[in-house]
Amino acid sequence: MKKLVRFRFLLMVFLLILTPVLMVNCSSPKSANGSMINKDAQWYNSKDWLNGLQLIPQESINQQEFFRQYHKNKTWWDEAFNFLKTHDLADMKSGTYVIDSNNVFATITELNPKEKEDVNWEAHRNFNDLQYIIKGKAKMGIASLASPNSIVKVPYNPATDNENFTVTGEKYYDAEPGTFFIFSPNEIHRPAFKVDGYNEIKKIVIKVRVPK
Numbered sequence: 001m002k003k004l005v006r007f008r009f010l011l012m013v014f015l016l017i018l019t020p021v022l023m024v025n026c027s028s029p030k031s032a033n034g035s036m037i038n039k040d041a042q043w044y045n046s047k048d049w050l051n052g053l054q055l056i057p058q059e060s061i062n063q064q065e066f067f068r069q070y071h072k073n074k075t076w077w078d079e080a081f082n083f084l085k086t087h088d089l090a091d092m093k094s095g096t097y098v099i100d101s102n103n104v105f106a107t108i109t110e111l112n113p114k115e116k117e118d119v120n121w122e123a124h125r126n127f128n129d130l131q132y133i134i135k136g137k138a139k140m141g142i143a144s145l146a147s148p149n150s151i152v153k154v155p156y157n158p159a160t161d162n163e164n165f166t167v168t169g170e171k172y173y174d175a176e177p178g179t180f181f182i183f184s185p186n187e188i189h190r191p192a193f194k195v196d197g198y199n200e201i202k203k204i205v206i207k208v209r210v211p212k
Contacts, residue, residue, distance in 0.1 A: 040067035051078060053085040055132070056179045060142050060171065065184045069128070073211040076104050080130055080206045084180075089134045089204060103209040110202045113138050113194040121165040123188045125156065127207040131191060132180040136201030140181055141190030143170040150188055185210060 043049070044063045049070060070077050079099050083106060097106045116139070123145055131140070143150055147169060154164035165188050175181065175192060183189040192203055 040064055043067060049074075049077070049081075051081055051085070053081045055084065058140075058173060058175075058179050058181045060140075060173055061182045062184050062186055065186050066182060069184070069208075069211055073209075076100060076208050076211075079104050080106075080208050083206065084132070084204075089132075090202070099206070104206065106204055106206045108134070108202070108204045110135075110200065112199055113192055113201050116141075116190070116193040119190050119193040121150075121153075121167045121170075121188050121190050123163050123165065123185060124161045124183075125163075125185050125210070126161045127209055128185070129183040129189065129191070130180060130206040130208060131175070131183065131189075132204050132206075133175045133177060133192065134202040134204055135177065137174065137176040137195045137198045138192040138201050138203070139172050139195055140175045140192065141167075141170050141172050142181075142183070143167045143188045145186050145188055 040063065044067060047057075050057075083097070083099050083104075089108070092108055094108050094110050097108070099105055113136075119141075121141065121143070143165075147167075149168040151166050152163065153166050156163040167188060167190075170190070173181075174195075181189075183191075191205075192201065
């Protein structure tokens, strides 16, 4: 009888210890695939890093790579976002604007976008591309540098920080005012080619150095 009472007591103690653990696990936030939301996703989704910039980050942005780079040198990214926030881009003239010496600079262009087939796939190693369509509408192509379907067409040139590819299995997205893209060295991109009905566009490309 004493053994039975002792067993019941130990069982109750075990359940009291286990219940809070189960409740925490059940109430923890989960992502779409059922895994715990990690800190970089929580930080990214907060959009605090935009520092008040009223633009939408495009869904194709490599969040983990952006998180890594931002926290390694946030100053460069803060300067890029602040430039977008504090300038009237629609009225700015075409040209290059130095933001942070050789680390962050912006180029604004007004152009007649090329057909898709006339725009090369490219990637960079030393700089990220933050690209934003100020006026008009275009398309952006994106592919992973690590994909076996991404084959080097023109080898990397350190003088231009550029490498060209042939790509299959790519994805395409609309690019228009309100939403910006970030292409890190992990992404190959086919930038701003023509959309029917839009013969002129104005765009800005902000180059942000990749921290070592």
